[in-house]
Amino acid sequence: MVHRPKGRRLSFASCDWRYDFTWRLTGPGLPARGRRSPLHGSSWRMAMTEPLAVACLAACITLRSCPAMSTLRLRTPSLLSACLPISRPHYLIVSILTLLSAPTLAANEAQPPDLAGALQAATARDPEAAQLRLRQVAAEAGVQVAQGLTPAPAAVSLNHLSDRLNQNQGRREWEVELGTPLWLPGQRRANLDTAQQALAETQARLNWRRLQLSGELREAWWQLAQARANASLANQREQAAKALEADVLRRYQYGDLARVDANLAKAESLAAESELMDANLKVQQARQAYAELTGAEAPGQLQPEALPTQTAASDETHPQTRWLQTTAALASDKLALQAASDRASPELAMRWTQQRSDALNPYDQAIGIKLTLPLSSGPRVQQDNAQARAELAQAEQALARTREHIERTIQQARQELDIADQQLTLTQARRQLTADNLQLAQKAFSLGEQDLNALLRARLADHEAQAALSRQALARDTAISRLRQALGLLPEEAQP
Numbered sequence: 001m002v003h004r005p006k007g008r009r010l011s012f013a014s015c016d017w018r019y020d021f022t023w024r025l026t027g028p029g030l031p032a033r034g035r036r037s038p039l040h041g042s043s044w045r046m047a048m049t050e051p052l053a054v055a056c057l058a059a060c061i062t063l064r065s066c067p068a069m070s071t072l073r074l075r076t077p078s079l080l081s082a083c084l085p086i087s088r089p090h091y092l093i094v095s096i097l098t099l100l101s102a103p104t105l106a107a108n109e110a111q112p113p114d115l116a117g118a119l120q121a122a123t124a125r126d127p128e129a130a131q132l133r134l135r136q137v138a139a140e141a142g143v144q145v146a147q148g149l150t151p152a153p154a155a156v157s158l159n160h161l162s163d164r165l166n167q168n169q170g171r172r173e174w175e176v177e178l179g180t181p182l183w184l185p186g187q188r189r190a191n192l193d194t195a196q197q198a199l200a201e202t203q204a205r206l207n208w209r210r211l212q213l214s215g216e217l218r219e220a221w222w223q224l225a226q227a228r229a230n231a232s233l234a235n236q237r238e239q240a241a242k243a244l245e246a247d248v249l250r251r252y253q254y255g256d257l258a259r260v261d262a263n264l265a266k267a268e269s270l271a272a273e274s275e276l277m278d279a280n281l282k283v284q285q286a287r288q289a290y291a292e293l294t295g296a297e298a299p300g301q302l303q304p305e306a307l308p309t310q311t312a313a314s315d316e317t318h319p320q321t322r323w324l325q326t327t328a329a330l331a332s333d334k335l336a337l338q339a340a341s342d343r344a345s346p347e348l349a350m351r352w353t354q355q356r357s358d359a360l361n362p363y364d365q366a367i368g369i370k371l372t373l374p375l376s377s378g379p380r381v382q383q384d385n386a387q388a389r390a391e392l393a394q395a396e397q398a399l400a401r402t403r404e405h406i407e408r409t410i411q412q413a414r415q416e417l418d419i420a421d422q423q424l425t426l427t428q429a430r431r432q433l434t435a436d437n438l439q440l441a442q443k444a445f446s447l448g449e450q451d452l453n454a455l456l457r458a459r460l461a462d463h464e465a466q467a468a469l470s471r472q473a474l475a476r477d478t479a480i481s482r483l484r485q486a487l488g489l490l491p492e493e494a495q496p
Contacts, residue, residue: 114303115214115221115491121294122213129213132206139199146195151187151345154180161355170359179349179370186340194333201330204323211319215485217293222478224286225302229470231279234272237463241265241272244459248452261452268456304477305491308484312410318488324402328395335388342381344374406486413483420476427465427472434458434465 123129161173183191248265251257290298316322349370356363441458444450484491 114299114493115217115305116493118217118221118290118294118296119210119214119491121296122217123210125295126209126213129206129209132202132209136199136202136206139195139202142195143192143199146188146192150180151183151191152181154178171355171357172363173353173355175351175353177349177351177370179347181345181347184340184343184345187337187345190333190337190340194330194337197326197330197333201323201326204319204326207319208323211485211488211490213293214490217290218478218481218485218491220286220290220293221298221302222474222481224283224290224298225477226471226474227279227283227286228302229474230467231276231283233463233467233470234276234279236466238269238272238276240459241269244455245269256448257452264452264456268459305481305484307480308487308489310487310489312407312487318406320402320488321399321406324395324399328392328399331388331392331395335385335392338381338384338388341384343376346374347372406488409486410483413479413486417476417479417483420472420479424469424472424476427469431462431465431469434462438462 155178157177157179159173159175159177161171161175163169163171245265245268248257248262252259252262287298310317314321347370349372351366351368351370353366353368354363438458438461441450441455445452445455
């Protein structure tokens with residue numbers, strides 16, 4: 001005979017996981033309840049991580065319908081506590097499934113803990129960032145090419161002549177030529193500088209792209225935080241409205257309140273429920289927007305960023321100005337390269353020939369050197385120089401305008417932060433007043449000194465003050481993130 005637990009219980013908190021795996025059997029010589037024999041039962045306990053416990057619980061639910069039952073008891077002051085029946089013959093299968101499922105669950109449930117981790121995830125799945133990383137590899141290869149002894153690889157040519165087609169008197173000629181292009185004076189140094197600057201420009205462009213992603217991520221981060229805060233306030237309002245509706249309905253049934261008061265309480269409850277549904281929908285939308293950027297679910301706790309100590313943006317630290325600086329420097333190096341490459345590369349070749357005039361004469365051999373010097377093309381050089389100068393002028397103008405834009409953005413972000421601090425102080429004082437008014441209104445309504453309309457107005461004012469305080473606290477955190485974004489600061493990893 002096997003005893004099964006009568007029910008299951010679930011509770012939620014947060015701590016470490018532990019579980020007991022205990023089975024009991026009773027037979028004809030054993031009482032139905034109570035006594036446990038070492039020959040008929042055993043128990044063991046081990047500590048395990050949350051994904052491991054979740055996998056074990058899933059296996060329990062799968063095997064709970066088997067005929068011979070034991071008890072798998074998950075005890076935890078943490079996320080889950082349950083007591084479920086499980087088949088005794090299959091407890092080894094459960095353990096194996098648990099161990100095999102734990103790495104998968106841990107991988108699926110991995111969430112970036114902070115903005116820095118979320119930025120890494122967003123950068124890894126961004127198409128433009130992936131393209132820039134490949135361009136960086138190409139730029140590194142360009143540096144290796146520029147460091148070569150010649151601007152291009154050497155070439156080998158083979159030539160053969162014969163009179164077999166018409167006379168066939170034994171005339172033969174073989175020619176082998178090995179040629180390689182040469183650098184023009186100053187061209188190798190200019191080409192190496194251009195390749196190194198192209199590599200620096202690609203890296204700076206990748207850093208600027210990471211800052212752009214951090215801006216999008218910060219906005220999605222705080223929009224989700226605001227949506228969660230609104231949902232929490234809506235849930236509080238809905239619970240308070242339900243409690244008020246129950247109290248008013250009870251007093252209406254006893255004849256203390258009129259039917260219109262019961263209708264008002266019911267309307268307030270319905271309005272709060274509708275607001276909660278709308279708030280939950282916005283939370284889902286914000287979570288989806290965050291998941292589109294990072295490819296993972298948002299963490300349960302959204303930590304704010306630290307107030308920056310940096311007072312102004314510099315060309316060395318701000319990714320956008322650094323990228324535009326490298327772009328201008330690259331255009332300048334291209335202009336220098338065009339000046340050093342006013343003609344095509346000369347070519348030096350070594351020739352070896354072997355020939356005979358007819359079949360009666362022996363082969364004659366000869367070795368020679370060939371030097372090819374291309375002439376300069378004036379219109380082509382002017383075209384390349386004009387294009388390089390246009391790129392340089394555009395980069396310099398963009399750099400100057402970007403510096404001005406960054407300074408204005410920093411000033412605006414600082415003003416928003418100052419105003420957010422002041423408004424936070426005001427909303428805190430307003431919240432204290434509305435909370436005091438609500439307490440007085442509730443007491444007066446309980447004593448019958450005020451009607452339900454006055455209480456509902458006080459509750460609405462307090463709810464609006466709570467929402468304003470929550471919004472303003474998040475607005476301050478958002479202003480700090482926007483100031484860090486304006487200063488060109490990437491998210492920092494959270495300190496343990």
